[in-house]
Amino acid sequence: MIVINARFLTQPITGVQRYGIELSLALKKQNAEIVFVTPNNIIHHDIALRLNAITIGKLKGHAWEQLELPQFLKKNNSPLLINLANTAPVFYKNKISTIHDIAFEKFPLSFSWKFRQFYKFLIPRIVSSSKKIFTVSEFSKNELCSLYSTPKSKLEVIPNASSSIFTRSTTNKTQAKYILAVSSLTQQKNFVGLIDAFNMLNDQQHELLLVGSINRNFATQTLIDKIDSNPRIKFAGRVSDSALVDLYRNAEAFIHPSFYEGFGIPPLEAQACGCPVICSNIASLPEVCGDSALYFDPYNTVDIASKIDNLLVDSNLSQSLVKKGYENIKRFSWDSSATKLLVSIKDLQ
Structure with missing residues (x-):
């Protein structure tokens, strides 16, 4: 069994959540047996339905991810967990994690002090405890390898794409400039x-x-x-x-x-x-x-x-x-x- 950490279904869409949603939909088409697991505070209900996402636990956010998600996995024979949205349960070992970038290190003023400190604690531990790290570009791969002294063989680039809704128009442009x-x-x-x-x-x-x-x-x-x-x-x-x-x-x-x-x-x-x-x-x-x-x-x-x-x-x-x-x-x-x-x-x- 392969399990996807689908906590991104509880979050407003930025690039990270877009990656999680679109890649999950594509994975579901190619492997119908993949299981998607999420907290119960879903905001993208249509996507959750398309993924047949399972809601577990009573907590939400990081508490759900660090406590209830690994408990669920261990009760189900500790399957491979794939995390697509930067965070992951630190003490669950059978996992692959996706780190999109290290903006919190490069541009700290873009983030609150609390957010920065949490990510400074969390991300290196995710990198070290994951079997493999996915990232979205060769640029990010090189940055992660450099910052966390991680061998390039542990990282693989799984890039983003444009979603199918974004297509050219069949009519002329409006007059707005x-x-x-x-x-x-x-x-x-x-x-x-x-x-x-x-x-x-x-x-x-x-x-x-x-x-x-x-x-x-x-x-x-x-x-x-x-x-x-x-x-x-x-x-x-x-x-x-x-x-x-x-x-x-x-x-x-x-x-x-x-x-x-x-x-x-x-x-x-x-x-x-x-x-x-x-x-x-x-x-x-x-x-x-x-x-x-x-x-x-x-x-x-x-x-x-x-x-x-x-x-x-x-x-x-x-x-x-x-x-x-x-x-x-x-x-x-x-x-x-x-x-x-x-x-x-x-x-x-």
Whole structure:
């Protein structure tokens, strides 16, 4: 028996939860005998139903994961447990764990003190106690190996992909003119730099639309003030997937200004919807986007502004990036990632 720790079904969707959900759905198609186990405070009920997820225990969050989940597993002959969303029961040995990145080490101001201290305690112990570690890019693999002195043979890259809902439009774009950015608004996402660059543009026709969540533990007052200072900067907060598809399809450009990404799913989503991508030239992004994006130095606001301006005025460049984007997304699929995962665990069952 293979068991998936499906606690991600109890959490709002960011990239980590998206990975858990989409990879689990692909795994379910390829191996119907996989068992998905979750606390009872599920918020993604439709996904839980598709996975036939089993709810166990009375606790939730980390307490459920560290106490009730391993108890359930030990009562069921200690099967192989696969963890897809950064955390895992530390003292359960027959497990594989997925660590997406080490942003809490690289950009501590993006996280609360309590969160950082907990992850500093938890993650190295998960790495050392797991039979294998999955991660989402060669960039993250190298970072994990370096920080935790872990042999590369223990780590394997199981990448993200764009979900099937993100597709190009069959109709013409709307007349709205905006540049789109999608992410949680934390320090390493560099929205402050993006806004500074946007304010440098001579163009007065386009708006900057920011989609994502602001957690008051994470967001700085500087960022909030900058959003409020320019009426052409709009903050939409979280939106549904269907609304996000429309936003990608109708944007003049998608921009991803991050200082740090373990993978970065939004550029692939934008490309799948036919939107040209401008993004940072550091971390995992060149690995993920290849030659299909227009790159800038995220620490140089003049460079960011220049690349935005280049794309807005050069329709040939825009169309070229759209075509390259369609080709780039073919390199990634949840089905192929699921297949790779199942092959990787074959000898560990």
